[in-house]
Amino acid sequence: MKDNTGKINDLIKKRFSPLAFDKRAIEEYKIMRLFEAARWAPSSRNEQPWRFIFATRDDGPAFENMISTLAEGNRIWAQNVPLLILSIASFYSSFSGKPNYYAMHDTGMAVGNLLVQATEMGLYVHQMGGYDKKMARQKLGIPEQYEPVAMIAVGYRGNPDDLPDDLQKREQARRTRLPVEEIVFRRVWKTT
């Protein structure tokens, strides 16, 4: 199998998760389009398990609420972003009440759409697992049958030169991927 880097969709190729964000506010219509894109993802039995809570810097205390849940290593850069989104997954089927095996998976696909849409509109996105999920649940009023997934920072690109050295290095370090031969197998597992 041959590696085809460079021939894929431009938005997928361009996307990455920066640490340097501009403080500039995001236009409201662009924020709504992020969710509109997410909304059209496919899902198992069309369950649409994804939910989103968002706040912009202009939302004041609501925004600070979200910032306050972040791990220190994330807060140091994410406190500058203009928009935070918490992705949330409904872990139970709305039809049967049983656990939905695809809850996280389908929420990931919805976020995938959001990433494409963001990139198309000149925005960058950095998702974080490093935040206090219990605190987020409490402060944002998330019901029990839903699970907080990722805290999502969104904004225009900032100047990496404005970052402290260690963050600059962290930002650069992330653009590696496993070779395609290690993740894709033809016919059966690992006989490429």
Place this chain on the structure above:
Amino acid sequence: MKDNTGKINDLIKKRFSPLAFDKRAIEEYKIMRLFEAARWAPSSRNEQPWRFIFATRDDGPAFENMISTLAEGNRIWAQNVPLLILSIASFYSSFSGKPNYYAMHDTGMAVGNLLVQATEMGLYVHQMGGYDKKMARQKLGIPEQYEPVAMIAVGYRGNPDDLPDDLQKREQARRTRLPVEEIVFRRVWKTT
């Protein structure tokens, strides 16, 4: 909040999960680009938990192996597709060996990339949860620490008029989504 249907990325808008597929083979370079696109998805700690096994109709018994795992209601239409992919998730961190909360989520994001890339190349994708996961694991040799996720049918669009009436209806029935007000909340849960 206003609904913004129609202003989102064209590929996201165009994508849907058909039941009518053309039998025409997919070019090998296009197959590889699907995985290349998937590969560049983001993931928690860059774990890249996604794996894929694929077979084309030309792979003969290997392809029949995958077809044989499908639930009857899926086999009836999916047996005509030229390409089947099984998405697979590594449920444990390759760093710590601990469960990876984002395994399914990040695999979903990778598949989201695959969907965008497929649509850009004129291909359609229909994911299925309805297949025998135990049989798939056994027939495809999937190791214990990995979990089968979705059986993914890929192909060019077929003529829906060639479908039996009930499948035509099933294909049309799927294009609904919850209103944006039910899935997106500003500041806190459900106070839009």
